[in-house]
Amino acid sequence: MRSIILQTATRYLLPILLLFSIFLLLRGHYYPGGGFVGGLVASIAFVLHSFTNGTDATMKLLGRKPLSLIPIGLGISAFSVILPLFFGLPPMTGLWVQEKFPLIGLIGSSLFFDIGVYLVVIGVVLTILFTISLTDD
Amino acid sequence: MTGNHILASVFIHLFIAIFQLIAWRKTVTQRILSVGGALVGLIIAIVLFQQVYLHGTYTLNAANWAAPFGIVFAADLLSATMVLLTSIAGFAVSIFSSTGISRQRMLYGYFPIFHFLLMGLNGAFLTGDIFNLYVWFEVIIISSFVLMTLGGRKQQLEGAVKYMAMNILASMFFLTGIGILYGITGSLNMADLSTKIQEVENRSLVGITSVFFILGFGIKSAVFPLYFWLPSSYHTPPSAVAATFGGLLTKVGIYAMLRVNSLIFIPDDFTRKLLMTIAVLTILTGAFGALIKTSVRRLFSYLIVCHIGFMVGGIAMFTKVALIGTVFYLIHDIMVKTNMFLIAGLIRQLRGTMSMEKLGGLYREYPKISLLIAIVLFSLVGIPPLSGFWPKIYLFRESFSQHQYVYIAALITGSLATLYVIAKMWAEAFWKETPQGIAVEDQFAPLPVYRKILLVLPIGILGVVSVYIGINAETIIQVADRIANELIDTSSYIKAVLKN
Numbered sequence: 001m002r003s004i005i006l007q008t009a010t011r012y013l014l015p016i017l018l019l020f021s022i023f024l025l026l027r028g029h030y031y032p033g034g035g036f037v038g039g040l041v042a043s044i045a046f047v048l049h050s051f052t053n054g055t056d057a058t059m060k061l062l063g064r065k066p067l068s069l070i071p072i073g074l075g076i077s078a079f080s081v082i083l084p085l086f087f088g089l090p091p092m093t094g095l096w097v098q099e100k101f102p103l104i105g106l107i108g109s110s111l112f113f114d115i116g117v118y119l120v121v122i123g124v125v126l127t128i129l130f131t132i133s134l135t136d137d
Numbered sequence: 138m139t140g141n142h143i144l145a146s147v148f149i150h151l152f153i154a155i156f157q158l159i160a161w162r163k164t165v166t167q168r169i170l171s172v173g174g175a176l177v178g179l180i181i182a183i184v185l186f187q188q189v190y191l192h193g194t195y196t197l198n199a200a201n202w203a204a205p206f207g208i209v210f211a212a213d214l215l216s217a218t219m220v221l222l223t224s225i226a227g228f229a230v231s232i233f234s235s236t237g238i239s240r241q242r243m244l245y246g247y248f249p250i251f252h253f254l255l256m257g258l259n260g261a262f263l264t265g266d267i268f269n270l271y272v273w274f275e276v277i278i279i280s281s282f283v284l285m286t287l288g289g290r291k292q293q294l295e296g297a298v299k300y301m302a303m304n305i306l307a308s309m310f311f312l313t314g315i316g317i318l319y320g321i322t323g324s325l326n327m328a329d330l331s332t333k334i335q336e337v338e339n340r341s342l343v344g345i346t347s348v349f350f351i352l353g354f355g356i357k358s359a360v361f362p363l364y365f366w367l368p369s370s371y372h373t374p375p376s377a378v379a380a381t382f383g384g385l386l387t388k389v390g391i392y393a394m395l396r397v398n399s400l401i402f403i404p405d406d407f408t409r410k411l412l413m414t415i416a417v418l419t420i421l422t423g424a425f426g427a428l429i430k431t432s433v434r435r436l437f438s439y440l441i442v443c444h445i446g447f448m449v450g451g452i453a454m455f456t457k458v459a460l461i462g463t464v465f466y467l468i469h470d471i472m473v474k475t476n477m478f479l480i481a482g483l484i485r486q487l488r489g490t491m492s493m494e495k496l497g498g499l500y501r502e503y504p505k506i507s508l509l510i511a512i513v514l515f516s517l518v519g520i521p522p523l524s525g526f527w528p529k530i531y532l533f534r535e536s537f538s539q540h541q542y543v544y545i546a547a548l549i550t551g552s553l554a555t556l557y558v559i560a561k562m563w564a565e566a567f568w569k570e571t572p573q574g575i576a577v578e579d580q581f582a583p584l585p586v587y588r589k590i591l592l593v594l595p596i597g598i599l600g601v602v603s604v605y606i607g608i609n610a611e612t613i614i615q616v617a618d619r620i621a622n623e624l625i626d627t628s629s630y631i632k633a634v635l636k637n
Binding site for chain 1: 141142144148151152154155156158159161197198199200201
């Protein structure tokens with residue numbers, strides 16, 4: 001099914017949704033949001049792209065199998081969990097950079113945990129949905 | 138004492154699993170990572186055990202939140218022992234899996250999931266928070282669902298449905314119990330609960346809550362009348378998976394019972410009677426079930442149920458001597474039960490079947506392997522001086538002084554039944570001539586030598602550990618004695634966790 005309306009809408013929605021997902025990811029520490037919701041919104045963007053242009057086009061856009069995002073995300077999260085150990089603190093302690101970054105605000109190890117979750121969620125959702133849609137072909 | 142390193146045995150398996158996910162579909166890399174990582178995990182566990190044995194309980198406040206507000210991990214001697222046993226069993230199963238698991242299953246991620254399971258087990262043994270214990274239970278269950286269904290044969294799925302249904306039910310009971318417990322005390326930290334639960338005036342509510350926990354852990358450790366999922370599901374997955382399940386998963390239930398009963402619900406008269414009745418019936422049903430089975434693995438599954446009863450009986454008496462017996466039996470049982478299922482897997486490789494009617498002639502063709510297996514079987518039965526013998530002495534002694542004659546009768550029946558079925562299995566599978574008219578498909582003989590070693594070595598390692606436990610019982614009894622002391626008098630644990 002090719003719909004010109006959906007195609008045009010997707011062209012504008014894809015960057016907006018991705019930006020919104022990163023916005024959700026970054027505000028997640030103190031406000032509603034975080035890696036999980038952000039990951040879901042980002043994967044919706046790619047799902048929308050695959051609806052309009054086909055799964056193969058989305059795969060090309062991603063450049064890699066979504067499955068490979070899972071170990072990367074897990075690795076980032078797990079690393080942020082054990083990072084405090086190197087500073088003599090118990091695992092999972094939040095480590096914060098003292099200076100504020102422009103736009104983002106304070107950066108701490110919990111942000112990297114959220115980034116890991118974000119990648120895992122995208123990986124899982126896209127792997128499931130692409131596996132279902134590819135068997136249809 | 139604060140020790141930020143005690144979770145190392147959890148993280149090592151997490152990172153092995155992540156690296157294996159990166160090496161997705163590269164089975165050789167995954168195998169090397171698995172065996173090497175499990176070896177590192179074993180060394181970490183030995184170091185942890187040694188430190189805890191020498192210096193006492195270590196605690197860790199996750200994210201630096203002080204107890205009882207944050208999640209606390211505590212490595213006392215019981216936890217450290219369980220982590221050590223898990224690591225030994227995990228190492229052996231990991232070696233066995235590198236040849237004993239089909240390539241098809243490895244391609245679908247057998248190894249990462251196996252290490253997630255070991256991570257969950259180690260986490261469950263180390264946590265000092267009851268809700269966190271539930272979360273680790275979920276990690277264990279989810280990994281075991283995947284391991285059980287991996288391969289997708291019809292029979293496997295049937296076993297997995299029973300396994301899943303019962304385990305979800307167990308989790309529900311457990312979670313309900315935690316909910317009520319939190320409602321009446323306002324705490325989830327086990328050490329904190331231990332002091333707060335004594336101030337609760339509504340004792341009957343506490344009693345009912347303890348029943349929820351007994352139900353939840355009872356299903357997990359497969360006690361009567363909640364055991365039936367175990368024999369009907371453990372014979373379906375590959376032997377390496379069944380070895381992990383049979384050796385470790387039911388014992389998590391026993392560990393949790395020990396922990397919860399020592400810290401939170403000190404067994405009262407009613408709980409003791411309830412547990413004792415359950416123990417006796419579990420031993421008897423397990424023993425009678427094992428008597429009529431002809432498939433090696435189904436037989437072993439019933440023996441798991443039977444021997445769980447021994448330990449539940451020890452918990453029911455809850456005296457120092459009974460707990461020494463229980464803890465010693467736990468140590469012995471994890472090693473031997475893991476080994477039994479590895480042996481079942483080896484027998485399948487040697488003969489292509491696990492039905493005793495079709496087996497035979499193993500002793501004639503493989504005398505050395507048969508002798509190795511015989512040692513393991515002897516320690517399972519409890520021939521002195523092997524490992525199964527010593528804990529039973531303690532259990533017998535204590536049940537005499539407690540006048541638990543029904544339990545003694547059940548212990549004797551259970552031990553005799555074990556002896557009988559193992560003797561029958563030995564006669565059928567090893568001594569008997571190969572039955573006429575049955576084509577033997579020996580998958581073992583054509584294997585290259587290194588693969589043969591990979592199949593037999595883990596059985597040897599676990600066998601050596603069993604023999605060590607038996608010959609060096611003095612040391613194990615010292616460890617069990619200290620664990621029993623810590624379980625009876627929990628003040629050192631509470632002090633270590635709450636730091637006051």
